[in-house]
Amino acid sequence: MLALIGLVIGIVVGLLITPTVPSALQPYLPIMIVAALDALFGGVLAWIKGVFHDRVFVVSFISNVAVAALLVWVGDLIGVGSQLSTAVIVVLGIRIFTNVAGIRREVLHA
């Protein structure tokens, strides 16, 4: 319930504010969003299963986002940024699919 309310509030806030994203952070923002989505779906799955630990979720959320951005940043430094960002997106995408499949199994038993 609170999660859904948070989602709606987030969308409204995003529509209302127009922050200027620092240009140094701009290429990493999409990767960070995907990483956060992955952590979020993992958290939802854990909550549905009843094994949700707030500390674990917060740490995994922050570290996921940080590691994803860091990987791509390092990739940019050594000249394989676009390839590495693709790799990160693929891995996170697979994880998101797995998490969503788990949620589906829990909710629909299918």
Add this chain to the structure above:
Amino acid sequence: MPSHAVRETRANKIRRFFRPTLAQAILGLAFCLVASVAVVQIRGTATTDPYSSMRRADLVELLAGLNSESDRLDAQIADLVATRDQLRSGADSSRVAADQAAQRLDELELLAGTVAAEGPGIRIVISAPEGKVSANTMLDGIEELRDAGAQAIEINDSVRVVASTWFADGDNGLIADGIELSLPLTIDVIGQAHELEEASRFRGGLVSQLESAKVGGSVAIETPNRIDVDSTVTVEAPRHARPA
């Protein structure tokens, strides 16, 4: 799932969904954060140009690609411009040639007498006793008119005088190109009226010969603004002469 043996009931799950807990709050916060950032990012990619989020290497590659594309298109433009100029000059020269040919055709047709002609000039009407106008007099008169710049000559509205026209003295009078000319003779001449009139009237010329006591005829010369020469000749293909 094997990790927890007891499956909770559906009602329990729904009750848990609506109960505000710390876990829910943290999840809600995370949702809020991700949703706002995602919406900002979506709006950013929708409004700003797609190149702003690209890496330097990608941009350099893109620029190189655009440069080579631009070079290729420049070369294509140069080719097409050259082709266009070629075609245009070709069309121009062929049109000029066609114009010149058409003009030349008009001149030659007038000269050969194959088309009708019109223009300023004089009309000479000759009345004389039967059989007194000789072919020689006629020929001399025609030559004088030609010298004065006659461009189309017609006798009695029926005989077009061209290079091959001949005159002869027949039994019943003058014959031109095989046609008997009845009196009075009417000679239509297109050219500069004043010069043509002078060429007819000078002492010893056509008028003075015809009006002499020997012939006893009379000549009237009109200078209308427009003379119509309607008779034409058909040119036969030369059998012996060929262009050298």
